[in-house]
Amino acid sequence: QQQVKQSPQSLIVQKGGISIINCAYENTAFDYFPWYQQFPGKGPALLIAIRPDVSEKKEGRFTISFNKSAKQFSLHIMDSQPGDSATYFCAASGGTGGGADGLTFGKGTHLIIQP
Amino acid sequence: DAGITQSPRHKVTETGTPVTLRCHQTENHRYMYWYRQDPGHGLRLIHYSYGVKDTDKGEVSDGYSVSRSKTEDFLLTLESATSSQTSVYFCAISWKNEQFFGPGTRLTVL
Numbered sequence: 001q002q003q004v005k006q007s008p009q010s011l012i013v014q015k016g017g018i019s020i021i022n023c024a025y026e027n028t029a030f031d032y033f034p035w036y037q038q039f040p041g042k043g044p045a046l047l048i049a050i051r052p053d054v055s056e057k058k059e060g061r062f063t064i065s066f067n068k069s070a071k072q073f074s075l076h077i078m079d080s081q082p083g084d085s086a087t088y089f090c091a092a093s094g095g096t097g098g099g100a101d102g103l104t105f106g107k108g109t110h111l112i113i114q115p
Numbered sequence: 116d117a118g119i120t121q122s123p124r125h126k127v128t129e130t131g132t133p134v135t136l137r138c139h140q141t142e143n144h145r146y147m148y149w150y151r152q153d154p155g156h157g158l159r160l161i162h163y164s165y166g167v168k169d170t171d172k173g174e175v176s177d178g179y180s181v182s183r184s185k186t187e188d189f190l191l192t193l194e195s196a197t198s199s200q201t202s203v204y205f206c207a208i209s210w211k212n213e214q215f216f217g218p219g220t221r222l223t224v225l
Binding site for chain 1: 148150155156157158159160163173174205212213214215216217218219
């Protein structure tokens with residue numbers, strides 16, 4: 001049973017465009033939703049995270065939109081740059097939010113930004 | 116890498132041999148985790164620890180055991196490695212309720 005569904009699997013965006021990656025979850029006990037960025041040969045790096053008490057969180061060019069009723073959240077990358085080319089993972093956890101429960105991950109989106 | 120080191124970084128072993136991967140952290144974090152990453156599966160939780168000698172199973176714990184005899188080290192053991200355990204293994208810590216990952220260990224079981 002896949003508790004976090006991520007789409008698309010791969011995405012090509014032109015430089016300067018907006019990259020959008022979507023995730024949907026099933027477990028209503030989830031209350032912490034991070035996004036990770038991973039470059040080849042490296043560990044995942046925390047990019048931005050949100051909790052259900054807000055519908056949107058922005059950090060620089062990266063924005064998370066959260067829809068609690070639809071059980072969906074998305075990552076928007078504004079003014080996408082070639083350096084943003086990486087694999088992106090959404091994740092979710094419940095309880096202490098990344099504490100004892102561990103994270104449930106989506107399967108990842110391979111993003112390519114074309115110059 | 117949040118002060119997390121993993122060793123070895125690469126290992127090739129044969130089916131049926133025991134393998135131990137080490138995760139070391141220097142910041143006294145209470146929670147530590149082991150995940151595996153496979154193409155098409157994202158990362159999946161194997162085991163986690165919430166203190167010295169306190170561990171619990173994750174989603175894909177079959178064939179793995181863990182130990183944590185001191186705060187800074189979390190060991191993952193494959194008692195008898197199988198080809199299905201070929202993967203990249205990541206250790207993580209929790210700090211301020213957010214998880215941070217180590218650089219990973221690439222394990223190949225022939």
